[in-house]
Amino acid sequence: MNSQDSKIIYVESCPICGDGLCRIRICISNQKVTGFILCDECEAMWTDPFMQERVPTNADETDPQCPSCRQSIWGKNMHWANIGEVCLLGWFDQVQMVDE
Amino acid sequence: MVQKQRQDAAINALRMIPTKWAVIIVVAIIGYVLLQPQINKWFGLSLPSVASLVGDEKQTSQKKQEKFDSNEKTSTTKADSKASKAATEEKPDKDDSVNKAPTSQPRVSQPRDSQPRDSQPRDSQPRDSQPRVSQPTVGVERDSEKVHGFLTEIGRNRFESPAGLVYGPGSEEGHRLKHIERHLEDQPKRPGSHGVFEGDMHAFLVAIDDAYSRAKSGDKGTKKIQDEGSTIYEASFKKPIGFLGGQEGGRKRNPPLKQLRVVVRGNSLITAFPF
Ligand SMILES: [Zn+2]
Ligand SMILES: [Zn+2]
Numbered sequence: 001m002n003s004q005d006s007k008i009i010y011v012e013s014c015p016i017c018g019d020g021l022c023r024i025r026i027c028i029s030n031q032k033v034t035g036f037i038l039c040d041e042c043e044a045m046w047t048d049p050f051m052q053e054r055v056p057t058n059a060d061e062t063d064p065q066c067p068s069c070r071q072s073i074w075g076k077n078m079h080w081a082n083i084g085e086v087c088l089l090g091w092f093d094q095v096q097m098v099d100e
Numbered sequence: 101m102v103q104k105q106r107q108d109a110a111i112n113a114l115r116m117i118p119t120k121w122a123v124i125i126v127v128a129i130i131g132y133v134l135l136q137p138q139i140n141k142w143f144g145l146s147l148p149s150v151a152s153l154v155g156d157e158k159q160t161s162q163k164k165q166e167k168f169d170s171n172e173k174t175s176t177t178k179a180d181s182k183a184s185k186a187a188t189e190e191k192p193d194k195d196d197s198v199n200k201a202p203t204s205q206p207r208v209s210q211p212r213d214s215q216p217r218d219s220q221p222r223d224s225q226p227r228d229s230q231p232r233v234s235q236p237t238v239g240v241e242r243d244s245e246k247v248h249g250f251l252t253e254i255g256r257n258r259f260e261s262p263a264g265l266v267y268g269p270g271s272e273e274g275h276r277l278k279h280i281e282r283h284l285e286d287q288p289k290r291p292g293s294h295g296v297f298e299g300d301m302h303a304f305l306v307a308i309d310d311a312y313s314r315a316k317s318g319d320k321g322t323k324k325i326q327d328e329g330s331t332i333y334e335a336s337f338k339k340p341i342g343f344l345g346g347q348e349g350g351r352k353r354n355p356p357l358k359q360l361r362v363v364v365r366g367n368s369l370i371t372a373f374p375f
Contacts, residue, residue, distance in 0.1 A: 013292035016327055017363060019373050021291060040272060041371050042363045057329035059366045063270050074272060098291050
């Protein structure tokens with residue numbers, strides 16, 4: 001469990017499945033930090049918190065892939081964003097926070 | 101005078117040696133008795149047991165003891181697989197930070213002659229122990245051959261329902277079964293809606309299969325929505341199958357829910373919950 005997991009940082013409830021939270025997933029790969037939006041329930045993905053552009057997934061994948069490194073979204077390089085990372089991405093105004 | 105001193109020293113040494121050696125010999129015998137069956141198993145040797153060196157009658161009882169030990173080992177292996185229920189998604193390729201580590205594991209008594217499992221050489225495991233591969237590494241409950249009395253194992257950590265839904269590794273929890281387990285209880289602090297199924301895992305899996313089958317066939321009261329790589333199936337039930345939880349559910353006083361939403365990718369289940 002991440003140290004920042006005491007807070008859930010999310011954009012909104014998932015418009016696709018209704019039950020999920022659209023949260024910020026961080027990928028750190030090749031010294032590059034990428035953020036994208038991931039529903040923690042149905043695994044729908046968007047490129048940013050404005051949620052205009054979907055990240056496509058294939059029906060044959062078990063785990064969807066990170067749009068940056070193409071590894072599993074649940075892989076070692078990935079974690080939920082902490083507040084610092086959200087600020088770094090410039091997405092702080094788009095998120096809500098709640099104690100886990 | 102010098103000779104007398106030497107004699108005294110020799111007598112003292114003779115007095116010392118028997119006690120020292122007696123202790124060493126006793127320790128060596130005890131060590132041999134305890135380790136001999138294990139050494140034979142590990143290295144395929146046939147060192148004689150102390151009982152067999154003493155006589156036939158005792159050898160028989162030794163064999164009985166060995167048989168008892170192996171029975172104990174088998175039952176411990178089964179117990180171990182149940183113990184894994186609490187927690188053990190072995191998910192080396194997944195984010196460690198999201199692994200829900202067990203807070204406590206059921207204590208399983210170790211057979212007297214066994215070492216910790218991981219210290220056993222893999223290629224010399226006793227024949228009566230189950231191969232590690234067939235043991236579920238995810239927290240699943242097995243009733244005879246079926247997982248949760250409903251799913252058939254079709255591969256490592258992959259289980260199939262009668263309707264053809266596959267529950268495999270994935271999600272933040274490491275396994276889809278672990279993920280949907282979250283919908284067996286409310287999470288009142290979670291923002292938004294959280295559909296809670298009222299029943300146990302078996303009943304939940306049966307309901308998911310029922311909803312999936314009906315929606316796939318396009319039965320009345322069902323819906324099928326295609327979304328990117330996934331398909332969302334929805335099906336109504338005649339009676340409530342759960343209630344609305346989460347913060348939203350709390351605000352609405354947890355109304356009963358009569359529909360089930362099933363999200364799949366291909367035939368792999370992603371998630372399912374009442375809504
Ligand atoms: Zn969703
Ligand atoms: Zn990546």
